[in-house]
Amino acid sequence: MDHVPSAILGLCAFTHDSAAALLVDGELVGFVEEERLSQEKHTRDYPRHAIEWLLDEAGIKPADVDAVAYNFQPARYLAETPAALRFALAGPTRHRALPRAAGFAKVGLRTRRRVQSLGQAFPGARVTPVLHHRAHQLTAFASSGWNESAVLVVDSLGERQTTTIAHGHWAVHRGTVTLEALYDPASLGYVYGAVTEHLGWRRGDEEGTVMALAALGDPARFRKLFSDAVRTTSTGFTLDPAYFPPRVLTSGYARTSPRFIAEACLPRHPEEPVQQVHQDLAAALQERTEQIMLHLAWRSRALTGSQRLCAGGGVATNCVSIGRIIEAGIFDEVFVPPAPGDAGTAIGAALAVHVDSGSRRPLSGIARTCYLGPSFPEPVLDLTPWPGLKQKILGADAAEFLADQLAHGMIVGLFQGRVEAGPRALGNRSILASPIETGVVERLNATVKFREPFRPFAPMVTAARAEEFFTLGQAAPYMSMASQVTHTARERIPAVVHANGTARLQTVTPAQNPFMHEVLEAFARRTGVPVLINTSLNVKGKPICGTPEMALDCLANSGLDALLLEGRWISK
Template identity: 80%
Template sequence: MDHVPSVILGLCSYTHDSAAALLVDGELIGFVEEERLSQEKHTHEYPRRAIDWLLDEAGLASGDVDAVAYNFRPIQYLLESPAALGLAVSATTRNRALPRAAGFAKVAVRTQRRLQALGRSFPGADISSIPHHRAHQLTAFAASGWNESAVLVVDSLGERQTTTIAHAHRAARPIIRTVESIKDPASLGYVYGAVTEHLGWHRGDEEGTVMALAALGDPARFRHLFARAVPTTSTGFAVDPLYFPPRVLASGYPRTSRRFIDETCPERHLSEPLQDVHQDLAAALQERTEQVMLHLARRARMITGSRHLCVGGGVALNCVSIGRIVEGNIFDEVFVPPAPGDAGTAIGAAVAVHTDSGSQKPVAGVARACYLGPSYPDQALDLTPYPGLQQKTLSIEVAEFLADQLAHGLIVGVFQGRVEAGPRALGNRSILASPLQPGVVERLNDAVKFREPFRPFAPMVLAERAEEFFTLGQEAPYMSLASGVTDNARKHIPAVIHANGTSRLQTVTSSQNPFMHEVLRAFARRTGVPVLINTSLNVKGKPICGTPAMAIDCLANSGLDALLLEGRWVTR
């Protein structure tokens, strides 16, 4: 790169969770996942809508883009091909050696072609490929706002890496040095996804369902199996191919072995009823995941010496594991960015190009920012396709009105401000309900979200009163941490406590989200409890509603009582 780029487009595309981010002169203009605009959950399509919105927001055209940062580096895939041939030495893995080598080579070529396609779309821009875990690291560290921390990234696969420990410093720009890494086929994300699939849910989407199911099971039944299948080592962990055969980047290669099936249970079809064995298998998987994550966190503390930890990658979405790290008092504070999965690497990739360019301008707009997508403050609502719906513009204090409706038992969708980054609704695209209403969890699961009855709902709480109900001991602004609860919570708000005795809470400050902070205060004045149930504005199988049309459709096709959409009250 022979010049310092002023307009950098960061992309996650062509795999899953497509997203785009835009940096202009080092400042983050915005970030949005394509699914929030296309209505296709986990879409792998080129994020055209996201890019168009970002450029329009900045008043730019595609020809103004100086650099495009892509979140994978093709050569790293290619390096795995010769290594994969080493699997031929063992009888256990011999049949995977050649297809694994071929699969990684094929993905390397495919990724290179994607870079070339980006070059054709942006002929005036430099196209950069960023190592996947570096993009994760920069996303997490830049979002933390800290000057120094350890950075732990755990996912399924980033080219060859599955786990990295890095030490990050912020001078004029972020400096991140990877000090230890674990390569595939040792992958915690791979194992969790394999068991998710084995239990009948979609890998890469419904791992959270398995985490919820785990609370109902007894891990003792399969504890020793997972200790053998995922043993810890002095520098991390390994995966036994007798239980989880090495990954092949092609369809038709099961992720669990015949031995795993024989020692656990047959694969479950989604239509089949859940049995105790499924709950116990989920419980043992979750327990082992927590143990390995704690082990990795202690390793990060030891080799970096840092008192702060950032966690990124898909496994960072396992909020119970992150909560265990916090409770372990290994670090003074643990931080997970709002978009720790692959979508968020669009931000990290852009930050990497900005950093590598030698620009002296610090990255701005990333630290502690989560409301980064489009907003629709003045868009007219067309209710013609929904004759049963009606709207009125609220002329009273909106926060007080909403709190009153919630206190009287209504379940309300909220659509306000900019779309959240990441998979958690944080008050701008949320469904809210009172945790004090009898049967509210059952109603939300059965009539609003249409999902499994064992899945819990998360609380949002005034940050200044969180310790009255939750034992976490630090802020949790992005609903990324599972916390223990107090006797006060058990007495007053059991609806937000999962079977494992934890809650995945969101703490809300007046600076983070002034409107939701005022709603919580108003609700507390009416009920004495500064806590609301907060779940995402969508139904099962659909993405969080990113546009007014999506929100109206959600109201019309679910059991929501009302929708508060930018100061307008929409009801049946």
């Protein structure tokens, strides 16, 4: 057997959502997205801050790293270069064939150089490129804690793959094995990103805004357009290039066609007001996305025979689609990891190298965990750079104190423990507010988050009382699933119910987040409602606050009333 690496560094780097993870002797030391430390949202930089923290946390040096796992395989891009020439045979795609071939070749060679550069940074390590979708699969499957499940990954592009259905089984496969794959240009993530951009929001960042907007529209207006453009097949779906021309990995090539624009609407400039036509287009896009995701979920069940599903990839962050899969009863339980997007593949890449090494060390620190980043347990706070802020130390009654302030209408930032993995704040880097406070949604959007007025806010609820307010019927620890709501929710907490009658909830147990569970129970004693509004500790365009300094900036430059930072009550 080859040398079994004990310290494996997993990387997502040089592409959006740069991140790093570290496995030592099969245990996940930690994982963090670079943006949480560098303050640059969706950064594609080499994750220097993340790596420095991980090595320090493990007490090792770069020379002690045995293996570096990278979340893309360069050679897989190069395989598309000859394949792209098939587009030269059809009139609508002929002009894209050569640029597409050249673009994939360029990215493949660039990825190869990046892999080589990682070898120079860690001279004692073997650098292993990992197939992107395999990294997604392993992140989702290992995070679930299950021994066996179906694994569905849907994203924009991983080398050439866009959709994979795998079977996860630790005893049989020692991980996952792919049973079926779809290849670009059949990409649901590409379509959603293209329409997001067409509607005037940033592709790769603001798809969630379009999902929220969809609730205000009527999908019937553009239903035929999307059923023509995105057609289902027995094994998945295809795209009509007359609407969405084949991807070219070079800027300057539109993702939507003149025909799409003629049948939909002109592109919206970001500064233009949102009109009914934009709402209707978003609604039809979302409806078709849900239909395709349901179709793929049924296909996953048929291929694997499994009663459980793990979902990963960027499209798995579409919580309404995940909610639809749960409601359909295709599986007994559905799981989405806390970091289903590309950042999370840093974990999966490290897992792939661990599994392939033949190591028999059991994995630990991965299943059902989300608080994986840095913590600042006893920060020394010098408030001089933030004049007007003052602090006081809270004692053992911090949860009761916080619940009382929230019950009296305050909007409070919470910074405690380790940084969450993934795009959702889960009670450690959160903004909290009472869902029974009049006008709280308008106030949050306008003065705290500085974002569109139609954007909804998610509820967090004690797991024990979730069914009083939400019909999901399963745990939702990572705020990745939209649920229908009960009559009680509509009456008591309308602020967390979106226009489509759903809420993207987070269920909280004492084991998962003891402090947050204590706050929810204390709030319930005061109001009768074990539910709080929970949104991420940031403002629009900024990443979730990973450090105390970022949190203090957020307090000082937004409409937050106060910040509870590791037991310190900081107010204006």
